[in-house]
Amino acid sequence: MKKCKLPIDCVLGLTYRCNSRCVMCDIWKIKDYPELTLEQFEKLPSSLRDINLSGGEPFLRSDLPEIVKILNRRCPKARMVISSNGFATELIVKQMKEILKIKPDIGVAISIDGLETTHDEMRGIPGGFQKAMATVSELKKLGMTNLRLGFTVMEKNINQMEKVYDLTKKLGIEFTHSFAQSSDFYFGGKQNEVHPRADLLKKEYEYLINSELKSWNVKKWLRAFFAHGMYNFITSKTPVLDNAPGRDFFFLDPNGTVYPSVVHNVPMTNINELDKLTDFWCSKQADEKRENIDALKIPVWMICTARTAIRKHPLKVIFWILKNKIFGFKIK
Numbered sequence: 001m002k003k004c005k006l007p008i009d010c011v012l013g014l015t016y017r018c019n020s021r022c023v024m025c026d027i028w029k030i031k032d033y034p035e036l037t038l039e040q041f042e043k044l045p046s047s048l049r050d051i052n053l054s055g056g057e058p059f060l061r062s063d064l065p066e067i068v069k070i071l072n073r074r075c076p077k078a079r080m081v082i083s084s085n086g087f088a089t090e091l092i093v094k095q096m097k098e099i100l101k102i103k104p105d106i107g108v109a110i111s112i113d114g115l116e117t118t119h120d121e122m123r124g125i126p127g128g129f130q131k132a133m134a135t136v137s138e139l140k141k142l143g144m145t146n147l148r149l150g151f152t153v154m155e156k157n158i159n160q161m162e163k164v165y166d167l168t169k170k171l172g173i174e175f176t177h178s179f180a181q182s183s184d185f186y187f188g189g190k191q192n193e194v195h196p197r198a199d200l201l202k203k204e205y206e207y208l209i210n211s212e213l214k215s216w217n218v219k220k221w222l223r224a225f226f227a228h229g230m231y232n233f234i235t236s237k238t239p240v241l242d243n244a245p246g247r248d249f250f251f252l253d254p255n256g257t258v259y260p261s262v263v264h265n266v267p268m269t270n271i272n273e274l275d276k277l278t279d280f281w282c283s284k285q286a287d288e289k290r291e292n293i294d295a296l297k298i299p300v301w302m303i304c305t306a307r308t309a310i311r312k313h314p315l316k317v318i319f320w321i322l323k324n325k326i327f328g329f330k331i332k
């Protein structure tokens with residue numbers, strides 16, 4: 001009998017409620033979208049090693065600490081990160097005080113897409129940068145060390161990536177980034193066509209990648225590799241490593257639909273209809289869905305899918321890191 005390989009990485013869209021007005025995402029326009037009850041989170045597989053709690057704005061769920069509690073019990077080996085726009089400082093701090101008692105090593109990623117003016121334009125919230133930075137400062141006061149700024153690359157802010165990276169160094173926190181993508185069902189169905197200026201893109205990525213490689217921190221080297229993959233993806237739409245959405249990874253939307261990723265519009269199943277997700281994951285129907293996913297041939301390079309790909313190809317990644325650490329990274 002064929003051995004069933006369970007997923008190790010996922011993004012959980014906990015809610016589509018959002019207090020932001022981002023230009024690259026229409027989730028904030030969605031009204032009255034159903035949300036999963038706490039019981040549904042009990043159905044997630046214990047095989048998970050990385051869980052991103054996302055939204056909408058996840059802190060708008062008043063039961064977020066209970067969700068973390070369930071996930072921590074169900075998936076004790078999983079690392080968890082909550083992605084937030086950081087605007088509701090008081091609410092975030094109140095919830096994090098509870099959450100840190102349950103999972104002290106949990107991470108929080110606060111979106112920052114540029115310095116003050118650019119960030120506020122991207123997020124559509126006047127004073128948004130100051131609010132988000134106040135949240136970072138308050139979370140640091142709680143003793144949090146697993147903190148990061150998450151930067152979303154678009155045309156209008158690519159010239160600010162270096163500045164936000166330097167800000168993370170000044171704050172002593174991590175830098176992560178993604179690319180504004182299109183989705184038929186996520187981002188409120190927003191279609192983003194992003195073509196940053198080639199010279200700026202090259203300059204900003206060379207700075208980011210070389211800065212990460214200069215450190216003596218394996219996590220930062222892996223982030224440098226991820227960034228190299230992102231540059232490649234933005235410029236050629238080709239992932240540097242094969243990744244396996246719908247196999248190693250899934251996205252769970254707030255109404256319980258399981259998708260292979262946020263850009264693969266292949267609803268695989270709905271968790272409300274199952275006793276546990278593994279029942280479906282190892283079924284013939286799941287294999288049929290995977291055939292549909294493969295047939296779409298949608299290239300992806302996102303942190304969630306890339307993470308599993310990096311784990312599968314350690315030699316390629318180590319070779320790239322060594323070569324570029326020794327000789328320096330230069331885009332031709």
Ligand code: SF4
Nearest residue numbers: 018020022025027056
């Ligand atoms: S990108 Fe995030 S913060 Fe912005 S509207 Fe979408 S869900 Fe809300």
